[in-house]
Amino acid sequence: MSQIFAINAFKDNYIWVLPNPESGSAFVVDPGDAEPVRAGLAAAGLELGGILVTHHHWDHTNGIKELLADAQVPVVAPVDDRIEGVTHPVRDGDEVRLDGLPVRFQVLEIPGHTSSHIAFVGGGMLFCGDTLFAGGCGRMFEGTPAQMHASLQRLAALPEETLVYCGHEYTEANLRFALQVEPDNAQLQARLAQVAEQRARGEITLPSTIGVERATNPFLRVDQQSVIESAERHAGRRLTSATDVFAAVRAWKDSV
Ligand code: FE
Ligand code: ZN
Secondary structure, eight states: OTTOEEEEETTTEEEEEEEETTTTEEEEEOOSOHHHHHHHHHHTTOEEEEEEOSOOOHHHHTTHHHHHHHOOOOEEEESOTTSTTOSEEEOTTOEEEOTTOSOEEEEEEOOSSSTTOEEEEETTEEEEETTEETTEEOOOSSSOHHHHHHHHHHHHTSOTTOEEEESBOOHHHHHHHHHHHOTTOHHHHHHHHHHHHHHHTTOOOOOEEHHHHHHHOGGGOTTSHHHHHHHHHHHTSOOOSHHHHHHHHHHHHHHO
């Protein structure tokens, strides 16, 4: 599945495309806007074969209705009335087969950013929407720190070589914040330098891997002494659980 590519939408959204070269059709993940999907698929000589949705936010779903007017395709999405056009509502543990593609995805419910957010994992790939970002994580619009932390822990437990395809290009800003939390993390310093160069060239910084995230993403490192000490210093109090540390780092990021 090395032919996966991203279509840019809005300011910093990525709509991931999973092509099936044999049939010339493709699944797209989180089509927030129909027009760039039409153009991106046409440029690659592909037709829309189906839609995967990670969560209900407009920037991930607003293109669905228009795309369905072009072609009746399956729409695999979480169980949530706020998403229109869903043909295959899925729950935790469900298996998703994409017509014509060799990959099978497993559905993970990962609440926190939204209450019904899901991820698709399989074939060494993770599509995680706005829950885990490269170098960061999504804001908690509909969840508690405990939920978001548990969801991120689930993703962090995937094999380290798993490729991370998230929904936005936030990597550089995330890593600049991460370096405030862990100024002495050498791998993080190196990653930020590399990502800054990529962005200066206008390149995408994704996919990441679970291994890289475990080593450099502060939200997956709330059990590390360096992160705990930094979070306690910033919060001005002792933090007695991993969830507390997570909540403090998330609040810190929200305040910068
Ligand atoms: Fe988003
Ligand atoms: Zn979102």
